[in-house]
Amino acid sequence: MSRNALVIGISTYSYERLNNLTAPGRDAEAVAQLLEKYGDFKVTRLPAVKDKHNNTIRVGKKTKVTLTQLEDAIVQLFKPNGKPPDTALLYFSGHGLRKSKGIQEGFLATSDVNPDMGSWGLSLQWLRRLLQDSEVRQQIIILDCCYAGEVLNVAEADPGERGKGRDRCFIAASRAFELAYEEIGSNHSVLTSALILGLEPSQERWVTNYTLVDLLTQQRNAFPQRPIFSNSGEPINLTRRWTAATKQSAASAKSICPYKGLAYFDCTEEDARYFYGRTALTDQLLEKVRIGNFLAVLGASGSGKSSVVRAGLLYQLQLGRRLSGSESRQIKILQPGEHPLNSLALTFVDSGLSDIERANQLAQAEDLIQKGSEG
Template sequence: MWDKSKWGVSLRWLRRLLQESPVRQQIVWLDCCHSGELLDIFDEANPGQEGKAVERSVIAACRGFEVSREQLQGEHGILTATLLQGLDPHRDVDGWVSNNKLADFINQQMFGELQRPIFHNSGGAIILTDKTHGVQLQLDPKLKGTCPYKSLNYFTQEDAVFFYGRRKLTDELINRIRTENFIAVLGASGSGKSSVLRAGLLDQLKRGQKLSGSDRWQYYGPFTPGEHPLESLRELGIGGREREMGRGGEVELQNSPPASCLLPSASKNLLPSASCLLPPPASCLLPSASKNLLPSASCLLPPPASCLLPSASEQRVVLVVDQFEECFTMCQDEQERDEFFACLLAMVAQGHDKFCLVLGMRADFLGKCAEYAQLAEKIDQHLVTVKPMTSEEIEEAITKPGELVGLQVEQALVTKMIGDVVDSPGSLPLLQYTLTELWTEAQTSPNPNRLTLESYNRLGGIEKTLPKRANQVYKSLKEEEKPVAKRIFLELTQLGETSDTRRRVCKEDLINSSHSLELLERTIEQLVRAKLIVTTNESKSGNGKAGVILDIVHEALIRHWQELRQWETIKLWRIETNLGLGL
């Protein structure tokens, strides 16, 4: 007769054991006949979490009505033999095996067997085996505990160690700066312009490893024009000694040319002040109606080179202006804008190969620059376009920063994230935002040095981070801007019979009696800065005219932002109601 006390266990006892256990990660594997019964009634034995974060892996060799079989040749049951094979970390692309990976492997290997294995995995991933276990990784102690991702912020020169995926673009910029004295870096919002200027171009130039002598050049910026671009230029501290942050984190002081020689005076003359040369007639300094910004040669003699820019025996000067579109979005004084452009172009014209101006600007503002003939010509001649990152570059941006802090990223997660962002314009900040969220969550888990697909799915990936961001931005808008933002998102959504999709809209087509151009541009600018929409400049829009094209940053926003879904429902109801009324 079967002795239950000797050969069996009570499910209530198992439930109590798991409830009272202080073990956070619990593993129960059964290779015996009818073991699936445990899963069939697991709700009774499931201890729950009782307020604790518990990871659990339960594997049964067969269903409740099946028997567990042994190998025809071998010393183990079929499940045990498969478990031993699947637990080998050397056969895994990541070099480590989790309970979820093991379940997938067992399903594949035992497909077609007379018994079907049953699984129950809950909570976070449990790392079962790791080929790096016991191996001391050589990590920089200064990076310990540092998040290698930047959320929605751009990379700075201090973050250059974590900046990956833009080597090709950085090399192109360095090659351009080798032979040119003007470079315009244009790309969509969220394409990584600010990051590549700081953590790519400037970091490499200051190292002096790719361009001989560039570590001895003088650098100003990057700075953004702001509301008063001339004042922003003066605030760089050009003149005397400039504070520069060195690669090692120490503050370095560099000698600079006199400020009076490089910048317009308080009277807003467009070229160097009287300390360098006699001021030209005012009629020569101000832009004409055609916006030609530089005074003609007949107006003044060029100042001595040693006054405006370095002499032939001195090192090169590099001035970097980022977010150049602020000259149009923030500077409301057209004369100051004209003078700022004239000042930059004068330095380029008179500096020759001893001066280089680098501009970073959103591509949709190229049309604004067309109003300034000489500036537009310069941009056209020295344009570098920031193209979308390739799949290989995105993978490098995900995995390489993590390696520096001992972080392992599951290959399945890498593949999933690449697929989620590779065809979406302006998604790089969102990629970094999601990676930051994954890293933050991992720090409170038993596996703080691993990012997994399971965690990504639990967070919702971009599909959840986007709506969260959208709600924050929408609530921060002024009351008169909220209806404009609502209309913009609805216009960027194409209502469909089965699912809604993104559609592109020309900015000029959104102007009406309720929404002025000024209000529209102000709202668009905030949505672009928040990385919720992207803008591009096209020679022809839907109506055949030149214009700025708006696009939603990712269709996940359409699918999963509840606020937008409600707006769409109301819009559809109004359309249907109007049709019913014959309107």
């Protein structure tokens, strides 16, 4: 299985309004070494310089990178002339720019940017189109720069294609309107400090894109900005400790029958363990929920609507591994029954209340519902 990575750290800029940086070179080199040591990645560095002391290649801290160089390197990663890799990882550390003229656009700043002359750098819209057209099955994009979240605001060229034979991970240092910061008392940025910790495997088990975002979620309060992420498809293996494999005894599953007949799979960990074959559809539903306020799932009786909504969409929202912050969303499940308005009111009654408190809350809910749209 071929695994390629392009690791970019741009520290030097010609445009007078962009300060030269110190963290990107260190950030990129630290990530590159982890991917080589623990991930079996073939890593390309940009800018690449030869260390005079040990004759090794490292990320240059003062070397400039032009827009043409950056575009060519990214195209070579995701759309090479020959056979594409099975897994491709893009990491960028440097300045990010945001253009607000009619529409919001995000850019990765190269050393030769000059917004006054209309040169903003590499367009994140261009990057999304390239990824959509790429034949690489597993794609990881990590952007450690200001306004990096803009890459998630670009609509897919074909949202329905999402997840079909493709696994994808986006990690952005900040939301589309936010700056990204270096960590006080550290040689690295805030996001990359967390990434270094997460990519360093602690045991003989793969670090995946899902376990990596688990760590970012746990450390959310430590960030001055809010990193965001989006995962689709199956987990992507990133790093692990390559030592002698240990034998682990698997629990016998002979007494477990995962087939539920006409019953649905629910939004519980137990049911989700045995819910297979709907990854692509679940990804489509998550994308629809991310960009819109209303979603209807329609289909013939027995086709699996309840299962994909509960064990697919709702379970992934509760888990919070595919969409940033989705675990904090409030979820209410309603089955209309013979008295749909009463069932709707009951849905909003808190559990664990005394009978009197439940009756009072139910009466308030029913009163609001009877007021129609105003209620």
